Amino acid sequence: MKNAKISNAVIKRLPRYRRYLIELRKKGVEKISSKEFSNLIGYTASQIRQDLNNFGGFGQQGYGYSVDGLYDEISAILGLDKEYRMVIMGAGNLGQAIAKYTHFHKQGFKVCGVFEISPNLIGKDLDGIEIMDYENIVEYVEEEEIDIGIICVNQNNAQEVADKLSFAGVKGIWNFAPTDIEVPKHVALENVHLSDSLHSLAYHMNDIQKKDQSKEKAKKEE
Amino acid sequence: MKNAKISNAVIKRLPRYRRYLIELRKKGVEKISSKEFSNLIGYTASQIRQDLNNFGGFGQQGYGYSVDGLYDEISAILGLDKEYRMVIMGAGNLGQAIAKYTHFHKQGFKVCGVFEISPNLIGKDLDGIEIMDYENIVEYVEEEEIDIGIICVNQNNAQEVADKLSFAGVKGIWNFAPTDIEVPKHVALENVHLSDSLHSLAYHMNDIQKKDQSKEKAKKEE
Incomplete structure (x- = not known):
């Protein structure tokens, strides 16, 4: 190669x-x-x-x-010939959805645990995956040999959570928080900025509409 | 402009x-x-x-x-100075998560309805949003002046759902199904391929690791 x-x-x-x-x-x-x-x-x-x-x-x-x-x-080449162990940070709607989304698991990406700060959620179960206390994340990543941390917390806490995950030793961070975060060089980062994607869609919708309108205008002027 | x-x-x-x-x-x-x-x-x-x-x-x-x-x-420019009306196709985990995700609503993107084929889900309520019968999608898009259809069905049904939405008159499709779909020229399309993003992350993690290993090897050989 x-x-x-x-x-x-x-x-x-x-x-x-x-x-x-x-x-x-x-x-x-x-x-x-x-x-x-x-x-x-x-x-x-x-x-x-x-x-x-x-x-x-x-x-x-x-x-x-x-x-x-x-x-x-x-x-x-993509590294998909092995299994990856993941944790989800934040048990809100998005964190819960990803925890329950079986598609990743089939592809060798296993969600091992979900971490939260909210006492109302800690201890609960998401389709067999335990919601654990954020306080214990570093220990868990080390002991369970977690490869990937998925950030589903809000944008104000995203950087702090990323720092904690990097410190704990994850090799990659998958960030869903609508903000840009920084990670050390030895940690890989991939962002899914859903709002950015939706805004691009809005742009293209309006762009198509504008082009249609100017075409119609040109037709009328003929 | x-x-x-x-x-x-x-x-x-x-x-x-x-x-x-x-x-x-x-x-x-x-x-x-x-x-x-x-x-x-x-x-x-x-x-x-x-x-x-x-x-x-x-x-x-x-x-x-x-x-x-x-x-x-x-x-x-992005067209964010107006409101967009959206429907979610598929009330699985991802569809439910997006329906409940209030962040988009704050930005002017309103989820008006969720559509399903499963009789177990039709008629249920997702935080105030009704899950409706997929049979009625065309009527609903026309009457409710829906701008955007969000595809959260599985990859085998994604193209059919996209065709139906385009026929019904949406201006944009936001596709979360892990497949490529085709839309008519007058419809804007934006894909969120979560698996592709996760696979890129895996690649970068392995790439960093390989580089570290070759650095260590070089050190040992010095």
């Missing part, structure tokens, strides 16, 4: 390739050319070859890609 | 600018130079000037940006 310097854009596309490969496997497809893959996923064939070349290239001239082989390789 | 051709990258940054402007307003800051803004948000001052120039530029030489003015302008 020659993955010395792979752009973030390529990394972001890999999970998407993998999703399509899962579909192909389900359909019993064994091999696929970059052109067929292109028709399916929407990237150009040359983009696909270039992306996959970053990792040494798995295609064989005149044969295409082995679906199973490519799936395994991309899974390994 | 000269927003003829604004790159998606710029659009994606606008909600983030806006978030920081909200913080500045809370602190009572009235004006900010691109350099101060740069220290805060992490983009370079020249990037900030370039981004905001896309929209005509709001800064005054030697004065900087008016925080209130910039906030209002970005809000208007």
Whole structure:
């Protein structure tokens, strides 16, 4: 693997390739050319070859890609060939939803515990996952060898919780709080800014509407 | 506004600018130079000037940006100066969480109804929002003038639900199903692929670890 310097854009596309490969496997497809893959996923064939070349290239001239082989390789590159242990910080609506969302578990990401400061919630059970006291988070991360902390607290507490998780030794933080947080260099960070996404949607809706209006105006003036 | 051709990258940054402007307003800051803004948000001052120039530029030489003015302008550009009416498709864990998440409502995005196919859920109440029969979605979107459909069904049903919403006349679709869907040109689409985000996180965690290991190896060999 020659993955010395792979752009973030390529990394972001890999999970998407993998999703399509899962579909192909389900359909019993064994091999696929970059052109067929292109028709399916929407990237150009040359983009696909270039992306996959970053990792040494798995295609064989005149044969295409082995679906199973490519799936395994991309899974390994993403680190999905092992299990990850996660904690959720905050047992509000979002924290509860993620705790109950079984899709991640099927993919090897296991929610081990949920942590809260609210005494009303501590001790309760979320589909078999215990809500524990935030006071005990550092101990828990160490003893249970937690890899990932998921931040579902409000934006005012997000940085403090991130600091605590980093101190406790998680390797990655998945941040859902609508704010930017800072983490030490040895901790990976991925943000899901739901509001930002919703605001982008609003922009595009208005943009489409404006374009339609100016088209109509142009028609009337003809 | 000269927003003829604004790159998606710029659009994606606008909600983030806006978030920081909200913080500045809370602190009572009235004006900010691109350099101060740069220290805060992490983009370079020249990037900030370039981004905001896309929209005509709001800064005054030697004065900087008016925080209130910039906030209002970005809000208007994003279309956040009005209210949006939304429906949630699917009352599973994710759909329920989004229905209960008050943060969006505060920002002018109102969840009006939740739609389901499961008879066990239809008729129930989610914090004051009714769960309705999927059969009635088209009528509801028309009568209630719904702007946005949020897809929280599983990946096998996502495209069908998107087709129905588009037919019913929503202007935008916010897709949480872990699959890619297609929409007509007049409908805006924004995806939140949570699994993709989690897989990127896994990649970055492993990448950091690999780099640490090769550093240690290099040290030992010295």
